Each structure stands twice: as structure tokens, then as C-alpha cells.
Amino acid sequence: MWGPVSIEGQVIQPGVRKLVELPVAELPSGTRIHINVHVYRAKKPGPCMIIMGGLHGDEINGIETVRRILTSKKLEKIKKGMVIAIPLLNVYGFNNFSRSLRDGKDVNRSFPGSKNGSLASRVAYLMTNSILPLIDFGIDFHTGGASIFNFPQLRVSEGDDKALELARIFAPPFILQNKPIPKSQRKQAMSMGKPILVYEGGESLRLDEVAIQTGVEGVLRVLNYHEMISVDVKPGSSAEYSRSTWIRASKAGIVNLLSHAGQEVKKGQRLAEIHNLDSLKRSYIHATRNCKVLAHVNNPVVSRGDALFHLVFNG
Ligand SMILES: [Zn+2]
Numbered sequence: 377m378w379g380p381v382s383i384e385g386q387v388i389q390p391g392v393r394k395l396v397e398l399p400v401a402e403l404p405s406g407t408r409i410h411i412n413v414h415v416y417r418a419k420k421p422g423p424c425m426i427i428m429g430g431l432h433g434d435e436i437n438g439i440e441t442v443r444r445i446l447t448s449k450k451l452e453k454i455k456k457g458m459v460i461a462i463p464l465l466n467v468y469g470f471n472n473f474s475r476s477l478r479d480g481k482d483v484n485r486s487f488p489g490s491k492n493g494s495l496a497s498r499v500a501y502l503m504t505n506s507i508l509p510l511i512d513f514g515i516d517f518h519t520g521g522a523s524i525f526n527f528p529q530l531r532v533s534e535g536d537d538k539a540l541e542l543a544r545i546f547a548p549p550f551i552l553q554n555k556p557i558p559k560s561q562r563k564q565a566m567s568m569g570k571p572i573l574v575y576e577g578g579e580s581l582r583l584d585e586v587a588i589q590t591g592v593e594g595v596l597r598v599l600n601y602h603e604m605i606s607v608d609v610k611p612g613s614s615a616e617y618s619r620s621t622w623i624r625a626s627k628a629g630i631v632n633l634l635s636h637a638g639q640e641v642k643k644g645q646r647l648a649e650i651h652n653l654d655s656l657k658r659s660y661i662h663a664t665r666n667c668k669v670l671a672h673v674n675n676p677v678v679s680r681g682d683a684l685f686h687l688v689f690n691g
Pocket residue numbers: 431432435518519
């Protein structure tokens with residue numbers, strides 16, 4: 377049966393497009409914060425997909441990706457099923473250029489959340505209890521944090537065949553299978569049998585056109601595949617990886633990158649040079665194996681031990 381659905385008491389009938397404003401918090405000033413939830417329902421039954429951005433408030437590419445999909449009006453022609461689009465989940469973080477909330481808590485480490493907990497915990501609770509029960513699958517858009525630039529990629533939970541199938545339909549340049557982070561939304565959704573893929577593209581507080589466009593096209597491929605919409609979108613192809621490692625700075629100083637995200641590198645190849653300001657010596661960072669560069673740091677000022685490169689490989 378394809379009847380009405382309800383989000384926090386707001387009813388959405390089949391064939392209806394509705395903006396649901398979910399109240400989440402009140403700032404010390406008394407200003408109220410709400411989350412905009414755009415719901416598109418076809419008259420015909422079908423799957424329910426969520427697309428969302430801004431779970432981390434400073435990861436702007438994801439917010440822009442969902443905004444572009446909304447303003448393209450393609451969802452208004454939905455033929456079957458339902459799309460729930462949340463362009464910005466962490467409203468507070470976005471307004472403060474911050475990944476987290478006012479108390480420093482990370483929504484994506486607060487699942488399943490609690491009704492009377494911290495703000496992060498209450499936002500997680502709202503997702504767990506009011507949104508996730510409605511969906512079948514979805515994409516959660518992120519970027520690298522702390523000046524890390526991520527080549528466009530999907531993160532898929534190990535052993536989650538439904539998620540891997542969905543990732544292959546989305547077809548980003550890279551698919552990485554790894555363990556979901558404890559208390560993350562991806563882990564919570566997986567425990568409810570609903571694959572949510574984590575898309576990573578670009579870095580926080582920066583717009584990256586390739587990452588945004590790759591994200592938009594991936595969503596359209598998934599919607600096309602499920603016959604929820606019918607649009608022209610070019611095919612994509614993915615390289616799949618099951619293992620990854622971080623390369624860290626061996627010295628402090630100013631780092632000059634010699635390779636970039638998306639590149640294939642060979643064992644022993646120079647990835648970067650670090651110029652020490654005290655000794656005025658130069659040291660090199662080498663690839664520890666044949667692999668591809670999934671991500672790199674963009675901030676040139678590094679301390680010993682800082683993450684420089686995220687490398688992916690198989691076997
Ligand atoms: Zn994130």
C-alpha cells in the first residue's frame with residue numbers, strides 16, 4: 377500500500393511535494409533552528425531514497441550538491457517512489473564554519489542519539505526515529521576535513537552487498553570498502569538494513585566543481601536505475617579498493633606535494649618534499665607500495681605525524 381507518510385506529525389500524501397521544517401533547537405539568543413526536509417512523492421509506489429548534505433556543517437560541497445539537485449527541478453518529475461532531500465543537516469555548524477555543534481559534539485558520532493541529550497544527540501535521534509525508518513537507501517555527502525582533499529569517492533561498509541550494488545550504480549571514480557565508524561549514521565542505517573553510502577569529495581570550506589558534479593551525476597544515475605526519474609546522464613566507471621593507509625609527515629616544516637589525489641603511484645615514488653625551517657634541509661616522503669592517491673593534505677604547514685596522503689590498494 378502506498379498511503380500517506382508522516383514526518384514529526386506532518387503528513388505527506390502520494391503525488392505531493394512538501395517542505396517539512398523540522399524544529400531542532402533554540403539558540404541562547406532565542407533564535408530557533410530548524411532543518412529543511414524536502415519531500416517528493418510520486419503517485420506510483422517505489423523505493424524511498426534520501427540525499428543529504430551538511431551533516432558536518434563546514435563540508436560545503438555536499439550542501440551545494442543537494443541544493444543543485446533541488447534547483448534542477450528534476451525531482452519534481454518523480455515517476456515512482458519518494459525522495460527525501462536534506463541539503464543542510466547541521467545548521468548550527470554551517471553558520472559557524474564548523475564541522476560540529478556548539479558544544480563541540482559531532483552529529484556523526486552521536487547515533488542513534490537520544491531525545492533529551494545534547495544537540496548533536498537530538499539531531500541524531502531525529503534522523504534515527506523520524507527519517508531513517510522511511511527510507512530504503514541513500515547518499516550522505518561529505519568532504520575531507522582538516523584541510524584534507526578527497527578525490528570523489530564512495531565509502532561502503534564491508535560486507536554490505538546492497539551498499540556495494542548501490543555504489544556501482546552511482547559509479548564514482550573510486551569506491552572504498554571499509555568499516556563504518558562507531559555511532560555514525562552509516563552504521564546506524566546499516567543496522568536498520570538500509571544502506572547509506574558516504575560520498576566524499578573535495579575539502580571542507582571549499583567548493584570543488586568536479587566533486588559537486590560527480591555527486592549530482594551519481595544521484596541521477598541511481599534515480600534513473602530505479603526508474604524514479606528519467607534523465608540523460610553520462611555513464612560513470614569506478615575503481616574499487618578494499619584497503620587503505622595513511623602516510624604521515626616524518627618531519628615538521630612546509631610540505632610541497634609531488635603527487636595529487638587520483639594519481640597512480642609506484643612503491644618508492646616521491647610523494648612530497650618537506651622543507652624544515654630550522655635545519656633548512658629537505659626530506660622526501662615516499663610511497664610505501666604501488667597504489668592510488670585517494671586524498672592529500674592541502675595545508676602546507678605540517679608537524680611531524682600529520683596526515684599527508686591517504687592511499688588505496690587491494691590485496
Ligand atoms: Zn564529513
